[in-house]
Amino acid sequence: MVLVFLESSNHKIKKNSLEVITYGKKIAKANNGKLIGIHFGALDDSDSCNKYGLDKLFILNEPVFEVFDSRLYTKAIKAVYLAENCQFAFFGFNLNGKALSARLAAALDGGLVNGANSFADLNGGFKVQKTIYSGKAIATYQIVAQHKILSIASNTVSIEENPSTCEVVNFNSGIAASEVKVKKIKEEKVAGEIPLAEADLVVSGGRGLKGPENWGMIEDCAKIIGAATACSRAVADAHWRPHHEHVGQTGGAIAPNLYIAVGISGAIQHLAGVSNSKTILVVNIDPEAPFFKAADYGVVGDAFEVMPKLNEALKKAKGV
């Protein structure tokens, strides 16, 4: 049996979780097993459950799970995992997924690969790849432990439909209220923006843009194609842009379908956070900018000339 951890927003299963379902379904089929989902909190998305192949869905809706606490979530996940005789547990490679996969691996004495980005090779074992050295290399891991735990990088598989009839189980973990050690004091969402970590398309600016007042053309570009915005560390350090936009080794690591880098030199520490992008477009005034060596498409030119033209062309192409 394969257990998948599901996250939702507005009662709908998130895209990354659908990818995890697709991944899990393939492993379940290969092992003639069932695919079991687990979700904390109410969920009203039976369409997706049936469409993408869940056989069973555990809903855990006790008050102790109101705030994400990896300790209590892991206790509950472990209980379901063992009750259902699972051998595999898959998570999304995001903030909560990473914490849970690590904890569950320890709790089950299992083998873990955090950030797997290939489909598992099942010939003679269970082998899976992930990038290491901040994108500079790839390692193939073989999980030899009985319990195999992965967190799966986004865009590793494309979502596939796999019609099934999903049985929904309301599961009671019985965890006592006195076990709650983590309280949430405050949460602030940046309204309206596309969260960077989940974005399929990202437009990013560097010091070549000269100042925060010139970000209009980056934001316009993002709006036209429905992208999130990002920036280099130099830009975040200069307070031109908020820190959560900073990508690279010390910032966030992203893997969108398209990364557009404008006025960013392509320092190795920047590349560390973006080199897993499927397609990279670089706009830079300097033909020798190192970023061109890591790009698929390039324009040598002044961003202040290129971006208005690019935005016009994108508008036309998208019919907006």
Next chain:
Amino acid sequence: MKYLVCISKVPDTTAKISFKNEDKEFNSDGVTFIMNPTDEWYALVRALELKEASGGQVTVINVGPKDNEKFLRSAIAIGADDAVLIEANEETESYYIAKNIAKYAQENGYNFVITGKETISFNSFSLGGMIAEFMDLPFINQATQWMLNGEVSTIYKEIEGGEEVLEVTGNCVISAQKGMAEQRLANMKGIMMAKTKPLAIIPIALGEEKVQVSQYQVTPPRGNCKMFTLDQIDELVQALQSEAKVI
């Protein structure tokens, strides 16, 4: 309070990565190693700041070969009180690194175990969660701020599309990232003291293997970058649409 800060050793951020022995082993020839940046800049410095504000002890710990002593000495030079090296070979799995650190922390009454968010070598993001599980403690990952008032930690972390503030009562494990502190350099006094402060070396306890690396490979370069001029922007957009199929 007693703080245990986990320090790992990694190749310098700009190091060229290559492998040897039929791509089964890291080639360390000509590679400079450093303390993992998030461990040094954020986890260690924040623990020192909290200790300076309200007392306690900051111990740095590494699981690795004897030679790693020098990175622990560097951490002492920055301000740690003492160090522990759990002697192991370079390839020790995260599971056993975590298990041994957790055991040490538990037996020696540490209140907080602090790690970096990830090593820049294996990018596993795993150790903190595993240590927390072995110790049955809360784990806050990728924290950007940490304040301590008596027993109560107030911890900020970025979440997808925003930020949240959490309160944890009692002991916990925290993985640190940018925002938590500013890098500190060792001063002369620290460097002098580093030689005299205690550094214990203890053996590792291992068990059955969980995960093996069967192969390494250097990431293949992208194909040639297709260049477009200012007059070819329409062609570029067309390529994004029909060739790359990303918009």
